[in-house]
Amino acid sequence: MAELSFANPFDRLGVAIKRLLPKSLFGRALIIIVAPVLLSQSILSFIFIDRHWELVTRRICYLVAGDIAYVVAELDLKPDADNTAIFRLARQTMELTVDYRPGARLPAPGEVQYPILERVLRTELTRVVGLPVVIDAMSVPDQVNMAFDLGGGVLQVTVPLRRITTSTNELLFFWMVGLSVLLLTVAILFLRNQVRPIVRLTEAAEAFGKGQRADDFKPSGAREVRRAAAAFIAMRQRIERHLRQRTEMLAGISHDLRTPITRMKLRLAMMPGGDDQAELAQDVAELERMIEEFLAFARGQEGExxxxxxxxxxxxxxxxxxxxxxxxxxxxxxxxxxxxxxxxxxxxxxxxxxxxxxxxxxxxxxxxxxxxxxxxxxxxxxxxxxxxxxxxxxxxxxxxxxxxxxxxxxxxxxxxxxxxxxxxxxxxxxxxxxxxxxxxxxxxxxxxxx
The missing domain is CATH 3.30.565.10 (Histidine kinase-like ATPase, C-terminal domain)
Incomplete structure (x- = not known):
């Protein structure tokens, strides 16, 4: 009983899978091609996002965090200090727009636009700079604003988005998706050409089974399909030859039997009436009827x-x-x-x-x-x-x-x-x-x- 209780769910699952699977050969073959491609692309995408993208982003964010840590270290926090030189150096050599606002407080955190990027950037800034930080990537397009709490004020740092991202991500995604679409398109076209001869063979077999002629059918496709098509043509020719020979033989039998039966009927018509004559006429009529029905059965639909x-x-x-x-x-x-x-x-x-x-x-x-x-x-x-x-x-x-x-x-x-x-x-x-x-x-x- 325990085995049955475990087997029934698997049976139901198998029935459900069979219902979902396409019924045509083209559909099933397409699944055989598409499923591994989608699976491999999914695995590669997961590995890419989880490993490559995050690793590259972490290294870039580490460099940006190092530049910001340098600026913070060189910054003079005295009320009358002039930090113009360090701000100009950061803008010219590090692509950082820096502004110090004494007495300001950190703004409230906003919405997250780039989850992975902002998470990695926050981790590296916290580890390298070591100051409370608020990241805003939505206020200004193509820029990331960072606010650091320096105790007596807020250091506002703006960095271009391209400074902490890499174009290899988009390029790699483009090649992965583009190549997948290209290969699937080629595979579908090739598969359709391979399935078409099987469809034509099926149509020819169905037409022959319905008594229709399919003289324009010719073997094509792969070697195995050509062999099956050639075997079908040979079988059709044997069946047609057998039917033709049967019809010709029975036509001769019909001609040979009708002549003596006709002579018997003429002689019966010339005989005097009586019980014997009536019984013999009935036997001749029965014989004629049997021959007609037998010929109708053997002749079938030949010629129509x-x-x-x-x-x-x-x-x-x-x-x-x-x-x-x-x-x-x-x-x-x-x-x-x-x-x-x-x-x-x-x-x-x-x-x-x-x-x-x-x-x-x-x-x-x-x-x-x-x-x-x-x-x-x-x-x-x-x-x-x-x-x-x-x-x-x-x-x-x-x-x-x-x-x-x-x-x-x-x-x-x-x-x-x-x-x-x-x-x-x-x-x-x-x-x-x-x-x-x-x-x-x-x-x-x-x-x-x-």
Missing amino acids: QPSEFDIAALIAEIAEDANAGQRQTPVEIAESAPLIVTLRRQAVKRCLVNLVDNAQRHARHVIITLAASTRWIEISVEDDGPGIPEKQREDAFRPFVRLDEARSPLDGGVGLGLAIARDVARSHGGDIFLETSRIGGLRARLRLPV
């Missing part, structure tokens, strides 16, 4: 290119044809707005016709519903029939599998309807799911990408 059409209008057309057909099961469609998609229209129609026909065959009422999101469209065909047990739903997609063995092929089909429908859905990058219907039977949910 994706085009734009209104999927809601297609559903209405399928429902109208189903209600006007031989089956007595009514088909109802839920109201939906027009929705333009880019798919193989005839293939999608064949898929939906198979789903609707399968539902009509086993139910008394069928409902078709269309729903859409930013990535998918979902078409649900629901019925109030007996449904399919959950353990057998995947078997229903296998070719030539009829779950109800008591049905004849003329009534229950040859077991290719759902197989053809799933073949169409997956060739578009989607799928079909069999679920329990809201009206008590089976729901076939067709999901297609948009």
Whole structure:
């Protein structure tokens, strides 16, 4: 139990970090580049401020404090004393503007403008000069005023700000920030160029998965990305060659089988009527139907290119044809707005016709519903029939599998309807799911990408 109590916070922290991390490869790679740079710059900045800047500032302030201590040591504090010479010497050689005010008192401390500088300067003045001091860096721009309590008066000393600061601080900060920005810009541009071939490969794979052609795709980028792109092109060519060979072979089979079937039908038409003739005609019709469904399943969507059409209008057309057909099961469609998609229209129609026909065959009422999101469209065909047990739903997609063995092929089909429908859905990058219907039977949910 103790281990679980310690593990849960780490699990929650891991989940939170995953949510904050970007999902794209470019974003994650950018973090890998930016994070070390920011970390190193932060560490260098801390070391610079804590060590270099304060050390240099302390040494400069020590020199200024030494000059002021010299002036204080040479200052004559008698009422009638003339300190003009020492004041002139301090201004000419030390860049110090000095004025002694007998009887004055130290002013109240003001606001701090340069925390590090004033702190270091105060420390050095206290250590070297050894007098109470008030520092004012805000009253006069680019100057620092210092007031020292000499007991009988106040010594006012003004020093230029550049006298106690160094330009190497700004220069070092400029190079640190400037180089960081420059290197990050170059890294981002280079990284974007490296990620772009991966994005193009992903788009080509998605287009091929949806049945769209991507002939303009060419390998580019790093060696590993080029190898992946070349492997994808080779795989696509093998799949297209396999489909083309399958279609050509089945076209020959279709031609070879249709001729003897046609001769059989002609001979049956010339035979006298009877039970044998009717049974034989039924067998020939069954054989012809099996061949047509098998060819439709094997041929798939070869030759049809994706085009734009209104999927809601297609559903209405399928429902109208189903209600006007031989089956007595009514088909109802839920109201939906027009929705333009880019798919193989005839293939999608064949898929939906198979789903609707399968539902009509086993139910008394069928409902078709269309729903859409930013990535998918979902078409649900629901019925109030007996449904399919959950353990057998995947078997229903296998070719030539009829779950109800008591049905004849003329009534229950040859077991290719759902197989053809799933073949169409997956060739578009989607799928079909069999679920329990809201009206008590089976729901076939067709999901297609948009």
